[in-house]
Every structure is written in C-alpha cells, then in structure tokens.
Amino acid sequence: MKIGYACLTIGVPDTNFKSCLLKNASENNLYELIYHNLNALENIIDYNIQNQLLLFRITSGLIPFAGTSANTLAWPDIFADRLAQIGEKIKSSGMRVSMHPGQYTVLNSPDPQVVKNAISDLDYHAQVLDSLGLDRQHKIVLHIGGIYNDKVAAQERFISNYHHLPETVKRRLILENDDRLYHIGDVLDIAARINLPVVYDNLHNQTNPCEGKTDNCKWINHCRNTWGKKDGPQKMHYSQQDPQKKPGSHSGTIRIKEFMELYEHLGRTDLDIMLEVKDKNLSAVKCNNCVSTAKTIKTLETEWSRYKYKVLENSPSDYTEIRTLLKNKNQYPAVSFYSLIEQALQKEIHPGQAINAAQHIWGYFKNTASEKEKSSFAKLLAEYNQGQTRLQTIKNFLWKMTLKYNQPYLRDSYYFILSL
DNA sequence: TGACGTCAAGATCCG
C-alpha cells in the first residue's frame, strides 16, 4: 500500500510552483516558469523519496498553459533531458505518480470547442507522464463532466468522445465519482462500457451517494474489479469533511483515528490511497507512519521534533503528555501520538502560551543575537502582550533569525508553517 | 450573473 498526497508540499524549501497571467505568457516567460517548476518538482520528488512517500499527484500547473494556444513552446523537446532525469528518480525509487485535470476539463460537453480543449488538455497530461518515461500504471484521473438536462445523452457523449482520444491518453485514463453529478454507480456503469479503472472518492460519495449507500468498503471492493494487471494496484481518493465548512470541503489534516477505522475495516493493503487534505505531505507522513508495522519510536521522535513547538504553543498539557508517551523506547504508539497532536492543534492559542513557545525558539538565538535583535524581540513580545502586534509578526521575526543563524532544527519545525 | 474550487499573481494598503 502506498499513501500519497496531491500536487503541493508544505514546509519543504524550494518546492513552490509559479504561473503567470494569460497576457504575460510570452515564450521567454514560459520558458523561465517551466525551468523553475521542473526544479520544484524534482525537489518534491527528492523530499518524497527521503520520507518514503511513494505516491504523488503532479500538479496540472507544471507547464503553464500547456495544451492551449497560449503555449506554443515545444516544451517536451526543450526540457526532454530534465523530464527524463526526474522520471528516472521516480522510477528507481518505485514511486507512483498521477495527474488530475480539474473540474474545467470536460470531455462530454455539447460544445465542440470545449471538447477539443479537453482532449488537448488530456493530451498534455499524457505528454508529461510520457516525457517522464513512466509506464501506464501512472494514471490520469478524470471526472465524467456535465449533464446538460439529459444525463443519458451526456453519458453517451462521454463514451463516444472517449473513443476519439489518442491511445497515449486512453491507456492512462481512470474515472472518478464527483461530488454533485455522477455518483459511483454512474461511473462504474460508464467505466464498464469502455473498460476503464475506477477511482473511488469517499468524500464525494458522502455528498453524492449512490442510492444512499455510504459503505466505503463495499464500493472500494466493487471498484477493485475494474483494475487490470497492466493498470497497477487499485487507487482510491481519501479525504475527510472539514467540520467548520460546507459539505465536501477537505479537512485541514487527516484525523488519524477515522482513517485507521477505514484502514482496518478494509482489511486489505493491495491498493494505493491518495489523500486530499490541506496539510498535504504532513498527513501523508502521518498515515504512512500509522499503517507501518516496521517502524520504531525513532520515527515518532523525528516527527515530534517538527511538531513540538507548535504543540507547546497550543497546549502545554498535551506537550507534556506526548513527552511522557515517547519515554518508553520499546513501543511504537503512532496513533496515540498523532491523536494527541491533533487534539493540541485544535485548541485555541492563549497569548501566554504563545509567548512561552516563542521564548523556547528564542533560546536558540539568545546568546548569538545582536543587541538590536534582542531589543527587537523584547519589543515584539511586549507589543503582542498588549494586543498591538500579531503573533504572526513574532513568528516572521523568528523565522528570519532561523535562516540568518542557520538553525536546521528550527528550519524544519512546523511551528512556522501551521497557522491554525 | 454569481457560485463553485484552487492556487499564485497582481494590486493595494500600511508602517
């Protein structure tokens, strides 16, 4: 079982993607953007390998405006070597990647121009994966599209347009249930007629269930049969509802107990799970660590080193409890560990605790900081105490100090990137 | 015509 995340990282240096407005999409500009984005992608792949994250979705924004008339750059040729290099890392590490055109790529539109654009966009996605030198187990995920007042006709149009796709796309295409129009039953019907694998999305099935059936395991096992040997292991999308937001909104982090319930109820590990969640790689590492049986307390200690100051800021009592939990070096209490972190991060930050955590961070600098920096920090704390400065300002200051005085331990801390 | 979703660019505001 591989567990992965989609498109972006948090807290990993030099992994941001760039884009531009349509009006600025000159060849020169596009060249620079692609050059930058391929470096970012390679840095993400490196990070994934280091952290044993072997499932990943590549962002559709990798090549800005690819597949549209705004980008006439021969990017597959120009960047052939770079793409091949990155592909080698993916292959040699055993990583599986995918791509997922968004809700605006609609293959079954009654408008021929929209269909043409969709085909061109799918072709672009296939070109990326082909240029990376990856086989057909590296998939392209697509939704069915719109209904246009006639669902039957719309489904027929999807199938007929599918047949017009180039082989490079067909061999990678897999279909996903969406949160509004085509539920998992619809998608299974369509997929059966054109022999495509189906990706089950649990949250989409919650907001758009098939015949009111929300038994995840049932649908997952149903979809299993759509996956052929050449397609690689079955894939599914997993996400959780953000309780604060409207139905269908992804949660900030994967609540680990809820995830483990599904994992254990499933009782099989011959499938890959793509997480869709705001904290991206953080949840992927979390879930990975919790399903792994081969890890030791050392893994959790490394994770703790990243979370600890953030936990201290939100909840000193949970901080103490986690430290106690990690004292027994012969156990591997991963789920308890992450549950306590989740509990801590849900708590409201009290100013006194925030100052305490900031002072812990400051401890790394108090002997080396200049007089000016010392007085700046003191001033910020005092202002924050009186409600005149935001906590974020203090954190920005400490982040600058972290880079200036090169403190790797702090540089990797989630204290700086988890804002909730 | 606005909402939907997602991200970063671009614009604007502030000290």
Next chain:
DNA sequence: CGGATCTTGACGTCA
C-alpha cells in the same frame, strides 16, 4: 521600501 493583506484570474457548468 518591504511586508502584510486583499482581489483577481483561469477554467466550464449549473442554479
């Protein structure tokens, strides 16, 4: 001037 915060853009469908 630099940094923080707000608005816009790019896509297509549906209410």
